[in-house]
Amino acid sequence: MEEVEVVIVGAGPAGLATSACLNRLNISNVVLEREDCYASLWKNRTYDRLKLHLAKQFCELPYMPFPKNAPTYVPRKEFIQYLDTYVSTFKINPLYHRSVKAAFYDEDVEKWSVLVNNTKQGVQESYYGKSLVVATGENSEGYFPQTKGLGSFKGEIIHSSEYGNGKKYRGKNVLVVGGGNSGMEIAYDLLNFSANVSIVVRTPIHVVTKEIVFIGMVLLKYLPVKVVDAIVMFLIKWKFGNLSKYGVQIPKMGPFYLKEAKGRSPIIDVGTIEKIKSGEIQVLPSITSIEGNEIRFENGYLKCYDAIVFATGYKSTVLKWLKGENNLFNDNGMPKKSFPNHWKSQNGLYCVGFSRRGLFGISQDAQNITNDINSSLNESKRRI
Numbered sequence: 001m002e003e004v005e006v007v008i009v010g011a012g013p014a015g016l017a018t019s020a021c022l023n024r025l026n027i028s029n030v031v032l033e034r035e036d037c038y039a040s041l042w043k044n045r046t047y048d049r050l051k052l053h054l055a056k057q058f059c060e061l062p063y064m065p066f067p068k069n070a071p072t073y074v075p076r077k078e079f080i081q082y083l084d085t086y087v088s089t090f091k092i093n094p095l096y097h098r099s100v101k102a103a104f105y106d107e108d109v110e111k112w113s114v115l116v117n118n119t120k121q122g123v124q125e126s127y128y129g130k131s132l133v134v135a136t137g138e139n140s141e142g143y144f145p146q147t148k149g150l151g152s153f154k155g156e157i158i159h160s161s162e163y164g165n166g167k168k169y170r171g172k173n174v175l176v177v178g179g180g181n182s183g184m185e186i187a188y189d190l191l192n193f194s195a196n197v198s199i200v201v202r203t204p205i206h207v208v209t210k211e212i213v214f215i216g217m218v219l220l221k222y223l224p225v226k227v228v229d230a231i232v233m234f235l236i237k238w239k240f241g242n243l244s245k246y247g248v249q250i251p252k253m254g255p256f257y258l259k260e261a262k263g264r265s266p267i268i269d270v271g272t273i274e275k276i277k278s279g280e281i282q283v284l285p286s287i288t289s290i291e292g293n294e295i296r297f298e299n300g301y302l303k304c305y306d307a308i309v310f311a312t313g314y315k316s317t318v319l320k321w322l323k324g325e326n327n328l329f330n331d332n333g334m335p336k337k338s339f340p341n342h343w344k345s346q347n348g349l350y351c352v353g354f355s356r357r358g359l360f361g362i363s364q365d366a367q368n369i370t371n372d373i374n375s376s377l378n379e380s381k382r383r384i
Contacts, residue, residue: 001128002125005029005373006018006022006029006129006130006133006373007029007030007032007112007127007128007132008031009100009103009133009134009136010031010134010137010353011031011037011038012038012040013042013061013353013359013362014366015033015038015352016083016086016090016092017365018366020063021062021369023092024090027374031092031095031135033094034099034100035097036097038092041139042080042083047160047163047164047165047189048165049189050075053213053268054073054359055073055210056073058217058358061086061359063090064082064085097118097120098118100321103322104323105349106128111128111129112129112348113128131349131376134350134351134352134354137316138334139313139314143312145177145312148288152290153295156308157307157308160309165189166189169306169307170195171194173306174195174307175199176190176197177311177312178199183309183311185270185272186309187272188275191275197280199283201247204251205250205251206236208266209239210268212236216228216256225256226257229254229257232255232256233254236255243276247276248273284299316332316333326345326346327345327346335355342354343355343365343368344369350373
């Protein structure tokens with residue numbers, strides 16, 4: 001049994017950022033991580049060619065900027081090095097192989113009780129804290145949509161979190177399901193490894209370049225979202241033209257408004273659109289059925305595939321272990337309140353990394369939570 005001021009569940013960037021902020025103020029905390037390392041998604045479940053999609057100044061964790069010589073769009077390996085330095089600098093010491101089974105607020109002692117399985121030693125542990133920070137984030141578990149006949153598919157089925165590169169798919173027919181950033185980038189990577197690639201794009205999407213996003217984010221400091229979206233939409237049309245004839249539909253709402261209102265990020269093109277226009281990557285509508293290796297689509301098209309990569313996102317798993325009544329999470333394990341009021345509930349319950357604003361949102365959440373906890377502790381001391 002261990003007692004601290006703050007128990008943090010999850011050692012991704014969200015948990016690390018929160019622990020760093022607390023450590024700066026000498027507020028005792030423990031970080032519980034079910035995997036064998038921190039930032040396991042970045043270290044073990046991301047594809048090789050991944051880079052941060054936003055410029056580095058929008059991806060910094062609290063109190064540590066990227067080195068001046070770091071590229072504007074930081075590659076995966078360099079971001080992991082940044083996290084290594086961050087952990088060392090702020091003396092963060094996560095406890096690994098800790099799978100949280102239950103967490104509940106004990107009103108008798110006015111503390112959070114967190115029950116954990118130490119999967120390495122095969123023992124149960126208990127942790128107590130005046131505050132509980134849920135840092136498992138939006139990307140806790142890969143999501144597979146229900147698909148008729150998927151169980152009959154005779155080829156390989158993987159989630160995008162399992163994809164490293166396209167080397168083993170050379171010459172094979174591969175279907176990527178999901179037109180988000182991961183899906184588009186994986187499709188491009190597969191093509192570079194000489195796979196025959198199709199991609200299912202089920203919903204309207206905005207496609208931008210990194211440069212257009214950078215311009216938009218800078219303009220947002222000075223102009224309303226409506227004005228910025230109008231400028232950005234003009235730049236998108238100038239850059240990509242009419243994408244609807246290639247099977248890519250554009251939303252009615254602007255990209256930055258859509259991100260703010262719905263949490264849906266625009267697609268940052270890495271070269272995929274050019275390949276779609278040339279016909280090297282085929283865009284298809286939703287799957288209607290699968291029978292063996294044959295996949296049928298909404299437009300009646302039928303084709304045999306050797307593999308399916310589901311780039312269909314992730315889901316929150318917090319409700320599997322957070323017990324009792326709470327005013328923080330809805331039935332999908334996401335905050336009930338919208339940004340910027342999403343991060344705090346009652347009895348010292350907080351969440352970080354659920355704002356759908358990437359690393360920049362994580363940094364804001366971690367600092368807000370730490371300031372709130374620090375204020376509560378100082379208020380308690382004054383009462384004494």
